[in-house]
Amino acid sequence: MSHTLLHPARVIALGETMLMLAPPGHELLEHSREFITYIGGSEANVAVGLERLGIHAGWIGKLPRNALGRKVVNGIRAYGVDTSGVVWSDTGRVGTFYVEWGADPRPIRTIYDRAYSAATTLTVDELDWTYIAQAEWLHLTGITPALSATCRQSTMDIVRQARALGIHVSFDLNYRSLLWTPDEARAAWVEIVPYVNLLIAAETDAALLLDASLPRETLATRLFNTYHPDAVVLTCGSNGSIAYNGVQTYCEPSHMFHIVNRLGAGDAFDAGLLYGLLTADLQTGLAYGNAMAALKMTIPQNLPLIEKTDVLRLLSGDTPYLMR
Numbered sequence: 001m002s003h004t005l006l007h008p009a010r011v012i013a014l015g016e017t018m019l020m021l022a023p024p025g026h027e028l029l030e031h032s033r034e035f036i037t038y039i040g041g042s043e044a045n046v047a048v049g050l051e052r053l054g055i056h057a058g059w060i061g062k063l064p065r066n067a068l069g070r071k072v073v074n075g076i077r078a079y080g081v082d083t084s085g086v087v088w089s090d091t092g093r094v095g096t097f098y099v100e101w102g103a104d105p106r107p108i109r110t111i112y113d114r115a116y117s118a119a120t121t122l123t124v125d126e127l128d129w130t131y132i133a134q135a136e137w138l139h140l141t142g143i144t145p146a147l148s149a150t151c152r153q154s155t156m157d158i159v160r161q162a163r164a165l166g167i168h169v170s171f172d173l174n175y176r177s178l179l180w181t182p183d184e185a186r187a188a189w190v191e192i193v194p195y196v197n198l199l200i201a202a203e204t205d206a207a208l209l210l211d212a213s214l215p216r217e218t219l220a221t222r223l224f225n226t227y228h229p230d231a232v233v234l235t236c237g238s239n240g241s242i243a244y245n246g247v248q249t250y251c252e253p254s255h256m257f258h259i260v261n262r263l264g265a266g267d268a269f270d271a272g273l274l275y276g277l278l279t280a281d282l283q284t285g286l287a288y289g290n291a292m293a294a295l296k297m298t299i300p301q302n303l304p305l306i307e308k309t310d311v312l313r314l315l316s317g318d319t320p321y322l323m324r
Helices: 042-053 067-077 149-164 182-194 204-212 216-227 265-279 282-297 310-318
Strands: 012-015 018-022 036-040 058-059 062-064 085-091 096-100 109-113 137-141 168-172 198-202 231-235 241-244 249-253
Touching: 012 042, 012 182, 018 067, 018 204, 018 282, 042 058, 042 067, 042 096, 042 265, 042 282, 042 310, 062 067, 062 182, 137 149, 137 265, 149 168, 149 182, 168 182, 168 265, 182 204, 198 204, 198 216, 198 265, 204 216, 204 231, 216 231, 216 241, 231 265, 231 282, 241 282, 265 282
Parallel strands: 012 058, 012 137, 018 096, 062 085, 137 168, 168 198, 198 231
Antiparallel strands: 018 036, 096 109, 231 241, 241 249
């Protein structure tokens, strides 16, 4: 049902959110008798991060009309995110995944159980476009087209429709090797990216899209010249982030941090980037993105439950415990 909001979301993030189950502490999955449940979804993380910074955001996904579907929505809505655009289904399931926290030299391990989730059946016609059209930006990631053939087509249809309505599209490549191969990802991305205003990618994902190993500045300009977005942004780990808008290359250094949970750091970056673009400019977006990513590393939850005052303190340099 179409609806108009008194205070519409400025950014809507669209993509699957799952339930994440993890043993307490650093217990092993096969040994633990207990699991703690978390909300897990890249796009939902971005929406929550924007809300924490003061930008009203919405999240859209497709969920079964049952207790687990409501648990996901309630977990996202609790942080102020508008979930009124969620698509409810009488069939399908909530995807789940299990995480075993690592500790050097033992890596973090993830087991996905998301096949045939309701999210894999989402089509463009199920979305409320009157609701979406009220937003300035629509944010998606490369996870969605990797979920199913239906989702690959839907992502293509969604970005086309959004651009036709004058909505800016933000797209993070967000490659997941457990979901598809590099060739499959590249084939889908080359169809989607020409409709994107803001292209975001980890440096390794950018190289995957171009099928070339190049210096990061060359990667950014090559992506810009090939796909013609308004801007390309690359995250480069300890080397910070860079952006190119066809006129100028922008750089922002990273921060030192202590890793508690690295899951969701890229999503926190995306939230900070979009915040900076909405309130100032591309350079500000990189600065907020790097700060949000560093702070997210210190938080046990996947959601970027970050205090804006901590972001501002980090950006001002008034942080004896975190340094550039």
